[in-house]
Amino acid sequence: MGNQTVVFDNPPVILSSYSVVGPKEGQGPLGKTFSKVWNDQLNGEKSWEVAESKMLQEAMQGAIDQAGIPKDQIDVMLAGDLLNQLISTNFAARQIALPLIGIYGACSTMALSMAVGSMLIDGGFAENVLVGVSSHHDTAERQFRAPTEQGTQRPMSAQWTVTGAGSVLLGRTGAGPRITSATIGRVIDFEQKDANNMGSAMAPAVADTLVNHFHDLQRKPAEYDMVVSGDLGAVGLALAGEVLKQSGIDMGTKFTDCGVMIFDASQDVHAGASGCGCSSVVFAGEIMQKIKMGELKRVLLVGSGALHSPTSALQGESIPGIGHAVVIEA
Amino acid sequence: MAKQRLRQPTVSVTPEQYKSLAQQYTPKPTIIKNVVRAFVVGGLICAIGQVITNLFAAVGLARVEASAAATAMMIFLGALLTGLGVYDEIGKFGGAGSIVPVTGFANSIVAPAMEFKREGYILGVGSKLFTIAGPVLVYGIATSIVIGIVYSFLH
Numbered sequence: 308m309g310n311q312t313v314v315f316d317n318p319p320v321i322l323s324s325y326s327v328v329g330p331k332e333g334q335g336p337l338g339k340t341f342s343k344v345w346n347d348q349l350n351g352e353k354s355w356e357v358a359e360s361k362m363l364q365e366a367m368q369g370a371i372d373q374a375g376i377p378k379d380q381i382d383v384m385l386a387g388d389l390l391n392q393l394i395s396t397n398f399a400a401r402q403i404a405l406p407l408i409g410i411y412g413a414c415s416t417m418a419l420s421m422a423v424g425s426m427l428i429d430g431g432f433a434e435n436v437l438v439g440v441s442s443h444h445d446t447a448e449r450q451f452r453a454p455t456e457q458g459t460q461r462p463m464s465a466q467w468t469v470t471g472a473g474s475v476l477l478g479r480t481g482a483g484p485r486i487t488s489a490t491i492g493r494v495i496d497f498e499q500k501d502a503n504n505m506g507s508a509m510a511p512a513v514a515d516t517l518v519n520h521f522h523d524l525q526r527k528p529a530e531y532d533m534v535v536s537g538d539l540g541a542v543g544l545a546l547a548g549e550v551l552k553q554s555g556i557d558m559g560t561k562f563t564d565c566g567v568m569i570f571d572a573s574q575d576v577h578a579g580a581s582g583c584g585c586s587s588v589v590f591a592g593e594i595m596q597k598i599k600m601g602e603l604k605r606v607l608l609v610g611s612g613a614l615h616s617p618t619s620a621l622q623g624e625s626i627p628g629i630g631h632a633v634v635i636e637a
Numbered sequence: 638m639a640k641q642r643l644r645q646p647t648v649s650v651t652p653e654q655y656k657s658l659a660q661q662y663t664p665k666p667t668i669i670k671n672v673v674r675a676f677v678v679g680g681l682i683c684a685i686g687q688v689i690t691n692l693f694a695a696v697g698l699a700r701v702e703a704s705a706a707a708t709a710m711m712i713f714l715g716a717l718l719t720g721l722g723v724y725d726e727i728g729k730f731g732g733a734g735s736i737v738p739v740t741g742f743a744n745s746i747v748a749p750a751m752e753f754k755r756e757g758y759i760l761g762v763g764s765k766l767f768t769i770a771g772p773v774l775v776y777g778i779a780t781s782i783v784i785g786i787v788y789s790f791l792h
Contacts, residue, residue: 456719458735
């Protein structure tokens with residue numbers, strides 16, 4: 308419908324949701340909403356990379372078990388993470404052993420995978436689709452920035468990569484909240500270059516996706532109980548709100564961000580959280596809980612991704628952003 | 638440069654306008670707090686170094702030897718605190734105050750050494766050891782060579 312939005316004729320059902328997080332996330336304000344909290348970042352594995360992959364595997368297995376659907380009835384899994392060549396996903400998929408479509412949308416991967424999964428089901432190509440997305444603070448830190456024991460100061464605009472994996476199982480039939488439409492975003496680059504201020508790089512892309520979403524569906528922000536971006540952080544959220552306001556869309560008070568929700572001010576994370584684990588665990592935990600309890604009837608989740616690499620950053624390229632939106636209705 | 642041409646509808650803010658918006662919304666670095674902390678932490682590290690130098694001098698080392706021994710001692714302390722996971726906390730607090738002294742240099746070598754051990758001793762530790770300190774060494778040595786050549790011409 309419109310330029311970028313699809314409305315599902317048979318909206319897929321979210322049959323189950325499961326989240327696994329690291330200790331810092333567990334201590335945060337949403338700590339109780341997660342299915343499982345690890346005691347430390349390694350959880351007994353020999354490296355952070357192995358730990359991340361195990362975390363994703365645990366989350367996906369958790370979602371399968373919770374739905375009570377036999378594994379052989381799941382047609383395909385859509386999964387992604389932040390590491391080069393999607394190693395967390397591929398190594399987790401080696402153990403789960405279902406047909407895999409690896410997805411990279413940087414930190415927007417959760418919303419993107421849910422959108423693609425819904426298309427597969429609504430299009431008649433799959434009955435049940437497993438979605439899983441992870442990120443790990445230490446693996447991301449060493450890939451994108453500096454060694455973790457390096458003594459440096461992070462700027463006030465910097466965000467903290469979430470250690471967490473979230474998973475949902477989508478099905479054609481069953482009980483639960485439904486994914487009713489999705490807006491696939493465009494890559495938008497407003498020439499921001501600071502990798503320590505990714506919220507400001509992604510905000511225009513999120514704003515563009517929202518403008519198109521509301522335009523395509525002829526809706527207003529007030530028709531949603533919650534519009535939540537993936538990981539814009541405090542700086543990016545304020546910027547996105549301002550850009551939308553100048554574009555004639557008033558987001559009101561229900562516009563928030565998973566990266567702002569997951570940590571509180573005492574946790575020394577500066578502008579909030581980031582990473583594709585951020586929106587996946589906040590969605591699978593807090594947001595799903597509130598939808599199930601009836602507190603939220605219609606939610607718009609806009610995953611936000613910063614599409615740079617350490618190489619492109621060193622070569623002086625700006626940071627392109629992307630935003631993908633899915634509508635979840637109780 | 639991006640120079641995008643987007644189909645309407647899109648946001649009605651241009652990249653140029655956005656640049657100033659972004660600057661306005663990005664929190665300013667806390668410069669005064671950082672400078673004061675850097676002064677205190679850097680000063681403390683240097684004071685400790687001076688105490689160690691004086692101790693070495695007191696037990697009979699010549700001035701040059703005492704300062705060399707103290708430098709080695711400070712490098713050891715920097716490495717030890719990095720290994721114990723303390724130095725990154727000091728760095729977070731002290732900023733430049735803990736990066737500039739020789740202990741910061743030790744930190745920048747030991748941190749990658751710990752980090753890349755999992756990739757093995759040759760292609761992990763061996764090749765990544767100087768990822769942070771490398772530029773300092775390259776340009777430090779290059780500058781000293783240039784100054785050495787200039788010096789030899791002047792004399």
